[in-house]
């Protein structure tokens with residue numbers, strides 16, 4: 361891998377990027393000028409407005425195409441690596457059976473005011489996503505899906521009543537950092553309600569989470585955009601019986 365790379369637009373290393381944003385300005389020459397000013401301040405030079413469309417009263421959506429001079433250093437990229445093996449459904453079931461000798465109980469929900477259930481349903485429901493079946497398909501798992509807009513108090517109560525091994529929480533709306541506030545509140549409530557050794561595993565997921573923030577948010581693991589049920593099942597099997 362080379363030490364540095366640049367974005368690719370028309371030719372290798374030409375540094376061309378495309379960005380989109382909305383400005384609270386009416387469409388027109390001044391609006392486009394403002395978009396180019398912003399692009400310049402973002403280090404895009406030269407820049408071109410390739411699309412401008414009025415959206416609502418006094419707002420315009422822009423797409424700007426242009427060159428950045430910044431270099432990308434792949435060797436310095438930090439990501440959350442998967443630190444558990446990716447297993448087949450058969451191996452997940454065998455691992456749980458071998459370690460627990462009972463079903464692994466998963467309680468899932470969308471918390472706060474968030475009503476975006478498609479993501480958590482994709483992970484939990486048998487129909488799954490991306491050609492993989494959801495956790496309900498796994499014989500050694502018992503899944504309780506509480507649905508949308510569940511309060512933290514109700515989630516703690518359900519996890520207690522179901523004797524959950526893992527609590528899976530989805531947060532899709534990120535306005536005013538709602539996903540971060542709600543996840544912190546959830547983890548604090550579980551830490552207060554359970555002694556450390558009895559606390560269920562806490563897993564948060566959603567498209568705009570940074571997977572490296574688990575510690576900061578007080579959860580055991582975060583899964584981001586494009587997660588598949590098999591990854592989650594493999595992680596849960598890996599933790600069954602104590603590994604955190």
Ligand code: B12
Pocket residue numbers: 473474475476477478479480482483489528529530531532533534535563564565566567568583584585586587588592
């Ligand atoms: C469908 C949708 C809706 C539907 C939701 C229906 C439902 N039952 O879920 C409806 C129409 C109800 C809706 C409403 C709203 N929505 Co909406 N919605 C979307 C949309 C188009 C798709 C979301 C989706 O289903 N993705 C598909 C799933 C499969 O992907 P996913 O959620 O990322 O999940 C995957 C991973 O993230 C991960 N994952 C997710 N959760 C979890 C949990 C765990 C434990 C794990 C392990 C993994 C995991 O695994 C999943 C599978 O890979 C998005 C835009 C977009 N294209 O993403 C906007 C979007 C999320 N909505 C948005 C908004 C603003 C709203 C509303 C506030 C609009 C309004 N003004 O009323 C309301 C809020 C309602 C509420 N109270 O929450 C914004 C959020 C912006 C932000 N910064 O937060 C978005 C991004 C649209 C936008 N660009 O503005 N919405």
